[in-house]
Amino acid sequence: MSERIPILRIGENLVVSVQFDLEDQTVLNLQEDLADQIVAHSARGVVIDISALEIVDSFVGRMLATVASISRVLDARTVVVGMRPAVAITLVELGLSLGGVSTALDLEKGLAKLRASSDAAQR
Amino acid sequence: MHPVERNGDVVHIRQAIRALAQEGGLSLVDQTKMITAASELARNTLIYGGGGVVRAGAVAKDDRRGVGAVFEDSGPGIADVAQAMTDGWTSGTGMGLGLSGSRRLVDEFDLRTTPGEGTTVTIIKWAR
Amino acid sequence: MSEQADAVDLVDLLSVEGEDLAAAWVREVSGSLGRRVSAAELERELRELYEALVEALRQDAVDVHSEQMSEVRALLTELSRSRARKGFSPTETAISVFALKRVLEPVLRKGSSESVHAYLQLSRLLDELGLFTIETYTQTRDALITAQAEQLLELSTPVVRLWDGVIAVPLVGTLDSARTQVVMEKLLQALVDTGSEQAIIDITGVPAVDTQVAQHLLKTIVAARLMGAECTVSGISPQIAQTIVALGIEFEGIATKASLADALKLALRRSGVDLVAHRDGLR
Numbered sequence: 001m002s003e004r005i006p007i008l009r010i011g012e013n014l015v016v017s018v019q020f021d022l023e024d025q026t027v028l029n030l031q032e033d034l035a036d037q038i039v040a041h042s043a044r045g046v047v048i049d050i051s052a053l054e055i056v057d058s059f060v061g062r063m064l065a066t067v068a069s070i071s072r073v074l075d076a077r078t079v080v081v082g083m084r085p086a087v088a089i090t091l092v093e094l095g096l097s098l099g100g101v102s103t104a105l106d107l108e109k110g111l112a113k114l115r116a117s118s119d120a121a122q123r
Numbered sequence: 124m125h126p127v128e129r130n131g132d133v134v135h136i137r138q139a140i141r142a143l144a145q146e147g148g149l150s151l152v153d154q155t156k157m158i159t160a161a162s163e164l165a166r167n168t169l170i171y172g173g174g175g176v177v178r179a180g181a182v183a184k185d186d187r188r189g190v191g192a193v194f195e196d197s198g199p200g201i202a203d204v205a206q207a208m209t210d211g212w213t214s215g216t217g218m219g220l221g222l223s224g225s226r227r228l229v230d231e232f233d234l235r236t237t238p239g240e241g242t243t244v245t246i247i248k249w250a251r
Numbered sequence: 252m253s254e255q256a257d258a259v260d261l262v263d264l265l266s267v268e269g270e271d272l273a274a275a276w277v278r279e280v281s282g283s284l285g286r287r288v289s290a291a292e293l294e295r296e297l298r299e300l301y302e303a304l305v306e307a308l309r310q311d312a313v314d315v316h317s318e319q320m321s322e323v324r325a326l327l328t329e330l331s332r333s334r335a336r337k338g339f340s341p342t343e344t345a346i347s348v349f350a351l352k353r354v355l356e357p358v359l360r361k362g363s364s365e366s367v368h369a370y371l372q373l374s375r376l377l378d379e380l381g382l383f384t385i386e387t388y389t390q391t392r393d394a395l396i397t398a399q400a401e402q403l404l405e406l407s408t409p410v411v412r413l414w415d416g417v418i419a420v421p422l423v424g425t426l427d428s429a430r431t432q433v434v435m436e437k438l439l440q441a442l443v444d445t446g447s448e449q450a451i452i453d454i455t456g457v458p459a460v461d462t463q464v465a466q467h468l469l470k471t472i473v474a475a476r477l478m479g480a481e482c483t484v485s486g487i488s489p490q491i492a493q494t495i496v497a498l499g500i501e502f503e504g505i506a507t508k509a510s511l512a513d514a515l516k517l518a519l520r521r522s523g524v525d526l527v528a529h530r531d532g533l534r
Contacts, residue, residue, distance in 0.1 A: 021137060024130050024166070055137065055155055057162040058224060081479060085439035086155040088474035094159060094224040097473050104479035105446060152436060 005030050007037050013045040013114055014038065015107070019052045027063045034067050038074045045114035046071050049107050051082025061096040068101045077102065077117055081110035125177045127168045127194075136165045136177050140192060147181055147190045148250040157190055157248040160225035164194045164244050167221045172196025172242055182247055189230070189249035197241035204236060262308045264355065264369045265301075272354060273301040279350040284343060297347065300326045315379040324383065331384045335391035344388045348381040408434045410441040417449040417518045418442065419511070423456030431467035438471060442480045449518035450475055453511045455486030465500045472505055481521060483507070485514035 003026050008015045014037055016030065034046060048064065050056065056064075068078040079102045083091075091098070104110035125136050140161040144154040161179075168175045175196030182191040201207045208223050222244075226232040231247040265272060277297050281290060288296075303322040312319035327348070334344040352374055359370050408430065413419050418441050420434055438450055452468065454460075460468075472482040483506040487495075495502055508514040519526060 021134055023134050054141070055158045055162065057159050057166075058221065059162075059166065083478045084155075085436060085443060085474070085478065086152045088439060088477040089152055089435065089470070090155045090159045090228065091477060092470045092474045093156065093227050094163075095227070096224075098477060103477055105442065105448060106479075109446075109448065109479065 003029075004033060007033055009037075009041055009043070010111075012041075012043055012118075013047060013111065014041065014043045015047045015049070015111075017049040017052070017107075021054070022060060024059055027060055031063050031067055031070075035070050035074070038071055038076050043076050044118055045076055045111075046078040047107060047110045047114065048078065048080050049082050049110075050080060050087075051084065051106070053087065054084070056083070056087050056091055058094060058096055061091055061094075061098060064101055065096075065098055068098075072100075077114060079104050079110040079113050081105065081107055125179070126174075127165050127177055127196075128174045130169070133162060133165045133169065136179075137162050139177075139179055140190065143179055143181060143190045144248070147188060149190065149248060150251060153248055153251065156228040157246075160228040160246055160248075161192055161194075163221040163225040164192075164246065167244075168194045168196045168242075172198035174198075175241070187249045189247050191245065191247040194244045194246075195241065196243075200238040200240055200242055201234075201236040202238050204234065208234075262305060264366055264373060265305050265308065273298050275354045276301065276351050279354055280347050283346050283350070284339070287337065287339070296326075296330055300330070300347075314376065315383050323380070327380060327384050328387050331387035332391045335388045335395065341385050341388055345381045345384050348377055348384055352377050408437055410437055412445055412447070413451070413515055414519060414522075414524070416445075416447045416522045417451070417515065418445055418447045419451040419453055419515075421453045421456065421511070426454075426457055426460060426464045428463050428467065431464050431471075435467060435471040435474070439474055439478065442475060442478060448480050449522055450480055450482045451485055451511065451514045451518055452482055453485045453514065454491065455488075455511065457486075457491070458488070460491050460494060462498050462500065465495060465498065469500065469502070469505070481506070481518075483514040483517055485509070485511045 003023075005016060005018060005022075005026065008017075014034065016034070018030075022030075037043065038046065046067065048067065050064075053060075064078075064080050068080075071078045080098070081104045083103065102113065104113050125139060126132060127136065137158050140158050141154065144157050149157060161177075165177055168177065173196060175194065175198070177192060177194050179190070179192040182189050208226070222234070225246065228248075229246040230249050231245070233245040234242070235244075236242040277290075277294050280297060281288075281293050284293070300323065303326055307317070307319045307323050310319040312323075314320075315324070330347060331344055334347075355370060355373070359367060408420060408422070410418055410420050418438070420438050422434065426434075434452075438452070441447070442450060452471070454468075468484070472484075475482050485508040487507055487509075506514075506517060508517060516526065
């Protein structure tokens with residue numbers, strides 16, 4: 001029995017804010033739910049806000065990379081926002097650079113990034 | 124002493140290490156590195172070692188103070204330590220970044236394993 | 252028994268001419284220190300010391316570590332520390348003590364064999380006090396140097412805001428692993444604090460880098476990217492470029508520019524700012 005993180009819909013984007021230290025099962029649930037919701041709402045973008053997370057280990061890091069890949073397959077773009085400096089330093093040292101994942105400093109800049117890329121696509 | 128038997132136990136260990144690292148005067152970045160390393164190793168204990176125990180506490184040597192943790196399981200052990208210590212989570216076959224990555228995050232890392240009997244990993248992060 | 256007698260002799264030696272001796276001492280010392288310590292301050296320091304010394308000898312102090320000498324030691328410690336902080340040399344510091352010997356010489360010429368004996372005894376004590384001064388001086392200087400090294404580490408890594416959303420760290424001097432790590436953390440925190448998406452690491456003032464430092468810089472850039480910011484490295488010297496290539500450090504995918512100005516142009520373009528030059532210049 002584990003928790004599920006709520007996924008919000010704003011226009012054609014999905015927004016997830018991770019507010020607490022996640023159990024591995026909750027991480028897997030989130031990955032599954034996001035894939036389902038992207039298809040259900042024909043979402044064009046996903047923003048995952050991790051500004052409240054004090055640590056991101058390889059399990060969560062891998063989930064972020066996987067969600068980015070899944071969304072790409074489903075024609076949506078994922079932006080991870082709000083990673084703390086200490087978390088970023090630790091992830092790099094751990095050996096995870098999340099190559100294929102887009103990032104932004106905060107939620108607002110993340111949404112702007114999605115808007116910019118969808119504008120570019122429509123042109 | 125903290126048991127690692129279920130998924131949720133990994134979260135408890137992270138919390139216990141965080142409390143110790145804060146008390147031990149580790150910088151924010153060092154706290155984060157220590158907690159992350161503990162998270163990786165606790166998950167290894169659970170998944171590859173079939174569960175086990177974690178002991179954690181403040182440590183001191185000469186003038187230095189820090190936080191230490193011991194992860195112990197009585198699982199199958201590691202047959203090829205050198206291979207297990209190489210980076211390779213993308214291959215999906217190794218023990219992931221758990222061992223090699225967490226070794227980079229801490230100041231002291233000691234791995235003892237006997238095939239068929241189990242694995243013990245000890246890590247220490249010193250306050251600067 | 253003899254010690255008791257000696258102590259009295261020492262007190263006699265110092266208090267025969269009372270006030271005059273202390274005044275002569277102050278004159279002697281101020282001659283060697285010039286005007287860097289105010290006359291009033293020197294007068295106060297030495298008179299206090301003189302009185303404490305006489306008092307200690309009256310209480311039969313045997314050497315510098317005696318219980319009775321604690322007041323003298325405290326005063327000397329204060330004096331040595333203040334000299335060390337003001338940048339006096341060890342000689343200039345110790346002279347304050349040794350000058351008293353010179354002041355006593357005339358007294359000696361007039362005196363008997365007892366006073367010669369007393370002088371030698373006092374001289375030995377003053378030598379000890381002089382050494383004590385130098386030791387305290389050195390300790391203070393060591394502490395100062397340590398503190399300055401730490402301050403330098405902080406000061407030498409300023410993060411400056413060049414534009415809305417563009418910050419820069421101009422690095423000057425030799426980079427070691429510890430300092431690079433400080434830079435890394437400061438830069439990343441500044442990205443969050445200022446909401447900047449562009450960072451410039453300018454290494455014009457860095458003569459050389461080793462593998463570890465280059466790796467730290469690389470990690471900083473990757474970490475910044477994880478947080479949603481882009482870094483540009485500017486001012487790479489030919490030597491450093493050769494080092495990077497020779498060491499086989501992977502700089503692929505990292506923006507580099509010759510100068511800080513070029514890096515700023517790139518950062519501005521990336522953040523959507525257009526720079527337009529007016530033909531007539533500014534009006």
